Amino acid sequence: MGRVTVREKILRIREGAVSDRVDTLVVEEPLEVRVNGRPLTVTMRTPGNDFDLAVGFLAGEGVVHRSDEVVGIRYCAGSTTEGSNTYNIVDVALAPGVVVPEASVERNFYTSSSCGLCGKASLDAVRTASRWTVTEDPVALTPATLSELPEKMRAAQRVFERTGGLHAAGLFTAEGDLVAVREDVGRHNAVDKLVGWALQHGRLPLRETALMVSGRASFELAQKALMAGIPVLAAVSAPSSLAVELAAESGLTLVGFLRGSSMNVYTRQERILA
Template sequence: MGRVTVRERVLRIREGVEAERVDTLVVEEPLEIRLDGSPLSITMRTPGSDFDLAAGFLVSEGVVSEGSQVTAIRYCAGATEDGSNTYNVLDVSLAPGVPLPDTSLERNFYTSSSCGLCGKASLDAVRTKARWPVADDGLRIDVPTLTGLPDRLREAQRVFDRTGGLHAAGLFTAAGELLALREDVGRHNAVDKLVGWALRSGRLPLRETVLMVSGRASFELVQKAWMAGIPMMAAVSAPSSLAVELATEAGMTLVGFLRGSSMNVYSGRNRVLLERALTAPSAAPGVPRPPHR
């Protein structure tokens, strides 16, 4: 496996004082994903959990939904002059009978910003590919547990502590238990690594789980959650309009600006239990509670 971090000498300036120091940087390198020998996609990623990344990408693209549909994932020989392995090319073998995707289509369609007609096309594409309904699950989570997820995610980010330059995606139970966490320079890669871990360990669909991400909630991340059967997604930053539209369409719960004791619930508010959060010691009996915001 390639390096996750590198050390570089930098000039540090603080309050006008200059000093030489060594800084730890997160590695960003291309990963080419091949499908039965044919090039499929290239993504910029942080090395690590590459097999999970490739498997999760295939789930997000609607190519596979069960671990048995992937028979092998292997690194290909690198392109270096001495023939050594760069760990930057993966080949995925599918089981007999699993149809190959149409590689004539634009592979990065979901990752581009969408609006108007293309936005509608994106929603229609995900709707037709999603294998598992998420609207009728039994997941419920109380506000105190939900507000504790960002800190639990941050505490588990080992590489971030050394670099400060990674996104994270964590999968939690309704009780706040961390099931798995993946880090990457790209937030979409972090989610793919998490979904790929679930595929390879036979956990799909990820019913009654919460996906917590360290950045914003984009259309692409909501799409990946829906494709994995995740009914609830929370982010520390803002969602996009199309992300909210897709979450509403899917019946997912989408929470944004989850910071401290505050959050915005944009869709699927029935899964968020407010009773404990609205209990105030100073409130007199019979006095209506103020609405939660």
């Protein structure tokens, strides 16, 4: 398994004082995802929970929906001069009958850790692929419960405490209990790791839950929440206009600028019991 952090010598300057220090940095490395031996995508990610990441990515693309649709996951040998395993290639074996993405769908697209996957170009693509609907989900949360989510998620971020350089995605119950948290240098990767974990444990769709993410709420993150059947998406920063549009049309409750007791509820406000 690859390293999550590395130590580097730096020159630190603070208010005119100069000193030599050692800083802890989060690792960013490429991960190639293969399906049944065929390359599908490459994403820049923080090593760790790679199997969850691969499965969560496939769930977000509408390729898999249940745990029994994935029959095996393994690391493939990398291309180092020593012939050792780099742990940067994952192959997912799908069950017979599961439709493998065709060449036109594969696109050999490149996913960066910052921008996420831009392969889904329209709202219609999400409507077609999504198996779950959240419109009738009866979940309800209080503002007090929501206000506690960022700090609970931060407290569970082990790597962030050492580096200050990781995003996170946390899955919570309607009562505010933390179910699981995943970290990554990319927001969308953290969500994929979380969804992949849930799928492999037979927990999709994630009814009556809330997804808390660091950073902003993009269209891609709203899409991933819907693909996992999550009815509430909350973010510490701003949502994009397309994320709000998608949330409104699909019945997703979208909360932005969640900081302390302050927040903006953009869609399906009736789920937030003030």
